[in-house]
Amino acid sequence: MQGDLFGEAVSLPPDGLPADAASSAGPASAAPRGPARVRPAPAAQDWLALARRLPAQLRFGVSTWSYPGWDGLVWDGEYSPGVLSRHGLGAYHRHPLLRTVCVDRAFWRPLTAGQYAAYAGQVDGGFRFVVKCPALVTDAQVRGEAGKALKPNPDFLDPRLAVEHFVRPALTGLGDRLGVLVFQLSPLPLGWFERPAPLLDRLGLMLAAARQALAGHPAVIVAVEVRDPELLGQALVDTLKAHGATFCLGLHGKMPPIEAQLPMLRALWPGPLVCRWSLNRVFGPYGYADAQKKHAPFDALVSEDTHTRAELARAIRGITGAGQPAYVTVSNDAEGCAPLSIQRLAQAVLP
Numbered sequence: 001m002q003g004d005l006f007g008e009a010v011s012l013p014p015d016g017l018p019a020d021a022a023s024s025a026g027p028a029s030a031a032p033r034g035p036a037r038v039r040p041a042p043a044a045q046d047w048l049a050l051a052r053r054l055p056a057q058l059r060f061g062v063s064t065w066s067y068p069g070w071d072g073l074v075w076d077g078e079y080s081p082g083v084l085s086r087h088g089l090g091a092y093h094r095h096p097l098l099r100t101v102c103v104d105r106a107f108w109r110p111l112t113a114g115q116y117a118a119y120a121g122q123v124d125g126g127f128r129f130v131v132k133c134p135a136l137v138t139d140a141q142v143r144g145e146a147g148k149a150l151k152p153n154p155d156f157l158d159p160r161l162a163v164e165h166f167v168r169p170a171l172t173g174l175g176d177r178l179g180v181l182v183f184q185l186s187p188l189p190l191g192w193f194e195r196p197a198p199l200l201d202r203l204g205l206m207l208a209a210a211r212q213a214l215a216g217h218p219a220v221i222v223a224v225e226v227r228d229p230e231l232l233g234q235a236l237v238d239t240l241k242a243h244g245a246t247f248c249l250g251l252h253g254k255m256p257p258i259e260a261q262l263p264m265l266r267a268l269w270p271g272p273l274v275c276r277w278s279l280n281r282v283f284g285p286y287g288y289a290d291a292q293k294k295h296a297p298f299d300a301l302v303s304e305d306t307h308t309r310a311e312l313a314r315a316i317r318g319i320t321g322a323g324q325p326a327y328v329t330v331s332n333d334a335e336g337c338a339p340l341s342i343q344r345l346a347q348a349v350l351p
Helices: 003-007 042-052 079-087 111-122 157-175 196-213 234-242 258-268 288-295 306-321 338-349
Strands: 059-064 098-103 128-132 141-143 149-152 178-185 221-226 246-251 273-277 328-329
Touching: 042 338, 079 258, 079 338, 098 178, 098 328, 111 128, 111 157, 128 157, 149 178, 157 196, 178 246, 178 273, 196 221, 196 234, 221 234, 221 273, 234 246, 234 258, 246 258, 246 306, 258 306, 258 338, 273 306, 306 328, 306 338, 328 338
Parallel strands: 059 098, 059 328, 098 128, 128 178, 178 221, 221 246, 246 273, 273 328
Antiparallel strands: 141 149
């Protein structure tokens, strides 16, 4: 097994339910009715036979689902981004290959349990969500609207805020449909690399609090994604191991290619695979706007990355073949069309 394994400018969903509805809302919320209902694409069922051959513990998904360009691939018709944001998840989850989704929106602003429950109410019990921790916890800087760092963040990796604004509402709202909690550490100021021990101590305290809040829910995976390659190494591995967390592969220009990140999973073995394929490396570390411009309307594979796809498929085979779960979410910015990238990945996973 080890030889095989190791050889955003889109419309966002609405706020959903108000905060005071959090205590009474649950995953059984009703699906949208009437003209707002989004229909799934019949052609998606052509992939049912392929989906049935994939490992049961493998879940593919996208990062955001509000793309009209997926007409004929995921949707049966032309819908506005706003309609898809609000009501598209019910159709999305009926695609045989799409068994998870990453709620990126949570990174920009904490969501309430009621808002999470509104998402859970659009999918069936076999679906699982990947959710990102708000930046107010995982960014060492307080940033302005343009993303410029303004001052140090006094709440960076605060255990109490992580639980109150992320772990607890996600668990309450999503229930057994919560699959992965991702703590994505934004790029750090240089000073943090001069004192990595305090950083990892602080990370460990937050992860310990998250695990305590998840007591009784061992199936929920806790993953840490970093945006600084300097953090890759044994010290981070030791911190993750100590607190029952795993490393999230972050595939984009700010991090080394996948083969340089896979040793982190070897050091953490045995364990699950969590991967977020966010951006094709040809666009560089700051190329999201260029990728969006080139790939729109996101209905074709414009920038194929066969190398990353092949390496990722090989890792998936090794990890799921050993009985471990795998969550892989893909952005349109990876190759141009996330659903088509997932189809190609699924085909590559199978012998």
